[in-house]
Amino acid sequence: MNAHLLPTGSPYFSVPETQLPERHTLSVLVDNEPGILARVVGLFSARGYNIDSLTVSETEHDRGLSRITVVTVATPKVLTQIKLQLARLVPVHKVHDLTAEGASLERELALIKVGGTGEPRSEALRLADAFRAQIVDATTESFVFEVTGKPSKIDSFIALMAPLGLIEVVRTGLAAISRGPKGM
Amino acid sequence: MAEQMTGAEMVLRALTNNGVTHIFGYPGGAALPIYDALFQQDAVQHILVRHEQGAGHMAEGYARSTGKVGVVLVTSGPGATNVVTPLTDALMDSVPLVVLSAQVSTTLIGSDAFQECDTVGITRSCTKHNYLVKNVNDLPRVLHEAFHIASSGRPGPVLVDIPKDVQFAMGTYLGPDEIGTTRHASYHPATDGDAAAIAAAVDLMLRAERPVFYTGGGVINSGPQASERLRELAELTGFPVTSTLLGLGSYPGSGPQWLGMLGMHGSYEANMAMHDCDLMICIGARFDDRITGRIDAFSPNSTKIHVDIDASSIGKNVRVHLPIIGDSGLVMAEMVRIWRSRTNAPRTEALAPWWEQIAKWRAKNSFGFTNSTTTIKPQHAIKRLHAATKGRDVYVTTEVGQHQMWAAQHFPFELPNHWMTSGGLGTMGYGLPAAVGVQVAHPDALVIDIAGEASVQMTMQEMSTAVQYKLPIKIFILNNERMGMVRQWQDLLHGGRYASSYSESLPDFVKLAEAYGGKGIRCSDPALLDAAIAEMLDYDGPVLFDCLVEKHENCLPMIPSGKPHNEMILPDFTEAIGDIIDAKGRQLV
Numbered sequence: 001m002n003a004h005l006l007p008t009g010s011p012y013f014s015v016p017e018t019q020l021p022e023r024h025t026l027s028v029l030v031d032n033e034p035g036i037l038a039r040v041v042g043l044f045s046a047r048g049y050n051i052d053s054l055t056v057s058e059t060e061h062d063r064g065l066s067r068i069t070v071v072t073v074a075t076p077k078v079l080t081q082i083k084l085q086l087a088r089l090v091p092v093h094k095v096h097d098l099t100a101e102g103a104s105l106e107r108e109l110a111l112i113k114v115g116g117t118g119e120p121r122s123e124a125l126r127l128a129d130a131f132r133a134q135i136v137d138a139t140t141e142s143f144v145f146e147v148t149g150k151p152s153k154i155d156s157f158i159a160l161m162a163p164l165g166l167i168e169v170v171r172t173g174l175a176a177i178s179r180g181p182k183g184m
Numbered sequence: 185m186a187e188q189m190t191g192a193e194m195v196l197r198a199l200t201n202n203g204v205t206h207i208f209g210y211p212g213g214a215a216l217p218i219y220d221a222l223f224q225q226d227a228v229q230h231i232l233v234r235h236e237q238g239a240g241h242m243a244e245g246y247a248r249s250t251g252k253v254g255v256v257l258v259t260s261g262p263g264a265t266n267v268v269t270p271l272t273d274a275l276m277d278s279v280p281l282v283v284l285s286a287q288v289s290t291t292l293i294g295s296d297a298f299q300e301c302d303t304v305g306i307t308r309s310c311t312k313h314n315y316l317v318k319n320v321n322d323l324p325r326v327l328h329e330a331f332h333i334a335s336s337g338r339p340g341p342v343l344v345d346i347p348k349d350v351q352f353a354m355g356t357y358l359g360p361d362e363i364g365t366t367r368h369a370s371y372h373p374a375t376d377g378d379a380a381a382i383a384a385a386v387d388l389m390l391r392a393e394r395p396v397f398y399t400g401g402g403v404i405n406s407g408p409q410a411s412e413r414l415r416e417l418a419e420l421t422g423f424p425v426t427s428t429l430l431g432l433g434s435y436p437g438s439g440p441q442w443l444g445m446l447g448m449h450g451s452y453e454a455n456m457a458m459h460d461c462d463l464m465i466c467i468g469a470r471f472d473d474r475i476t477g478r479i480d481a482f483s484p485n486s487t488k489i490h491v492d493i494d495a496s497s498i499g500k501n502v503r504v505h506l507p508i509i510g511d512s513g514l515v516m517a518e519m520v521r522i523w524r525s526r527t528n529a530p531r532t533e534a535l536a537p538w539w540e541q542i543a544k545w546r547a548k549n550s551f552g553f554t555n556s557t558t559t560i561k562p563q564h565a566i567k568r569l570h571a572a573t574k575g576r577d578v579y580v581t582t583e584v585g586q587h588q589m590w591a592a593q594h595f596p597f598e599l600p601n602h603w604m605t606s607g608g609l610g611t612m613g614y615g616l617p618a619a620v621g622v623q624v625a626h627p628d629a630l631v632i633d634i635a636g637e638a639s640v641q642m643t644m645q646e647m648s649t650a651v652q653y654k655l656p657i658k659i660f661i662l663n664n665e666r667m668g669m670v671r672q673w674q675d676l677l678h679g680g681r682y683a684s685s686y687s688e689s690l691p692d693f694v695k696l697a698e699a700y701g702g703k704g705i706r707c708s709d710p711a712l713l714d715a716a717i718a719e720m721l722d723y724d725g726p727v728l729f730d731c732l733v734e735k736h737e738n739c740l741p742m743i744p745s746g747k748p749h750n751e752m753i754l755p756d757f758t759e760a761i762g763d764i765i766d767a768k769g770r771q772l773v
């Protein structure tokens with residue numbers, strides 16, 4: 001058709017996309033000002049993007065900066081839109097796609113309340129030890145475990161606790177950072 | 185020079201420091217300190233509207249016809265909620281606005297106080313950015329930043345919510361240049377496009393055999409010099425030019441390379457050129473669904489270059505091969521420079537077959553219509569209006585519907601910033617107040633709102649504003665006693681069942697004009713039309729012109745929803761109109 005106009009291999013030609021959804025962790029550096037979280041969350045809901053996990057906290061008090069870590073599932077095309085739409089918000093400084101940019105560390109913390117006595121209680125303790133979970137509260141018929149790690153590790157710990165008297169779980173959502181010496 | 189003053193005085197000072205001479209507004213309890221400050225100065229003139237929606241559209245008309253920021257002042261609660269429609273309209277069409285809304289005192293916020301509403305919450309998704317100012321010393325910085333954000337990058341509306349106690353409080357005022365680094369170090373919109381990408385674009389343009397420039401509102405927003413660059417680029421390259429509804433005027437409607445508007449009601453030649461081109465150069469447009477038609481059949485074989493200042497517009501709807509993020513005027517200037525450095529001969533021969541093809545499409549005369557000697561055809565009325573105003577400095581606004589599309593088809597523009605219409609949001613009621621805003625900015629120009637009888641009633645009350653400020657706007661109503669565009673869709677899609685699309689109990693527009701203190705004219709006879717138009721143009725004051733037109737005229741050509749560009753309905757269609765769109769197309773809007 002357009003042989004005379006086919007992309008020249010210039011870096012400015014965007015690559016064709018595959019349209020399978022992927023899970024990506026985005027790190028968003030923002031001004032810590034009123035309404036910033038509503039702005040980010042509102043963008044996701046208004047444009048129909050998914051949020052699988054969201055964490056936000058001030059990270060540099062002196063410069064008034066917060067970091068938002070958001071995990072989303074989207075096709076590459078939508079993912080590009082998400083990043084560009086986020087970057088367009090006035091208080092957003094930077095948007096990094098940690099998944100696309102290579103090696104990154106992802107951690108989550110969970111508090112897990114397990115009730116019971118007798119053998120199930122002893123089994124819960126043994127498993128907690130194996131998962132390096134801390135006991136942060138104890139009564140004669142319950143524990144609260146604190147466990148940190150990748151979300152998959154927390155998922156498996158919770159699954160193991162389920163038959164042993166799991167009462168409730170609270171998770172922080174994901175905190176993520178790139179490996180190596182360079183910062184955002 | 186740091187100076188002590190109240191928050192209300194800061195508002196006025198910041199307005200003058202940012203070059204504002206007119207604001208559109210409506211008072212109320214929470215806004216009274218600012219109104220008091222307004223009363224005690226005369227650098228800024230306040231135009232009192234009749235409804236805050238009118239203020240918003242007036243500011244839009246003012247902004248689009250001048251390139252300056254339009255400014256609105258409203259009170260808390262209902263004042264603020266009434267500007268939500270114009271804010272959304274301005275966001276969709278990239279119009280720079282600063283809206284100042286008063287808020288209840290900071291001590292009352294959150295208590296469901298009288299006329300309290302969560303203005304920043306409500307307007308967060310319909311502004312480019314918004315602020316609630318709780319400390320008077322933040323006010324100067326926020327106001328200056330609001331003007332900067334509204335007018336730079338991709339322009340848009342910015343709202344500043346100012347509680348009443350902040351308006352009363354004393355604080356330190358600093359001017360725009362004394363603020364130093366604005367707080368939002370994060371905001372730095374793109375300007376120049378990437379040089380290598382622009383060079384790559386020119387390379388493609390030099391090799392293209394069936395190219396087309398597809399231009400949009402971004403060319404107008406970049407300023408008059410961008411339109412000049414477009415004209416230069418078109419002349420150098422010899423490429424055909426089409427434009428979106430919002431881009432009309434950036435290339436002259438009388439220009440030899442002009443294809444007419446593209447899109448759903450665009451010309452056959454423009455849409456066919458888009459469909460069959462080998463190189464599409466999109467400048468400041470956004471591949472909106474009214475332009476692309478069925479997206480998977482949109483210009484299937486072309487290489488696409490997209491120049492836009494907003495990176496998120498690129499690749500959103502259509503995959504493009506060569507994105508260039510930057511200001512359209514600067515990018516085109518660079519294209520002109522590089523093109524000149526490569527060649528100085530237009531590629532007339534290489535493009536000749538393409539122009540021959542375009543001539544064949546043009547011969548279809550897709551904006552054609554059958555005229556009548558007994559009833560006024562709406563297209564004919566617009567053509568006569570255009571003929572009567574030729575050579576004058578004329579600005580046109582519109583409402584939304586068939587009349588809007590006919591105006592875009594039959595009223596060509598030679599200059600940018602002379603055509604104001606609600607494109608993205610399609611807001612009925614936009615045109616009359618927008619015309620008021622345009623006339624405020626250009627007191628000696630001829631300003632015409634081409635209207636439908638349904639739309640115009642949505643903001644009719646601003647006729648009173650026009651009379652109060654002696655703004656001689658001309659409201660030219662194409663009265664088909666129908667919501668014509670709705671009626672047309674009901675014929676296309678719903679078996680001609682006209683659910684609620686009659687304009688019943690219409691007012692007598694002549695008497696209505698007189699009741700407001702303006703002039704009313706009615707015309708239903710094609711033979712008397714020219715004289716009636718002349719009477720309207722001669723009258724020094726606001727006129728409501730009730731032009732009674734053919735009731736069931738369809739707005740054609742049309743790309744039916746769910747169809748690609750090369751399956752347009754042309755004016756000479758022969759099928760039953762209700763059979764054209766299939767089941768899938770019916771679900772689209």
Ligand SMILES: Cc1ncc(C[n+]2csc(CCOP(=O)(O)OP(=O)(O)O)c2C)c(N)n1
Nearest residue numbers: 585586587610612636637638639667668669
């Ligand atoms: C505020 C608003 N409400 C509803 C619509 C939907 N709508 C689009 S065109 C139209 C009819 C417009 O009728 P009229 O102003 O008489 O213009 P005509 O199509 O007859 O030229 C309607 C109801 C809209 N665009 N805006």
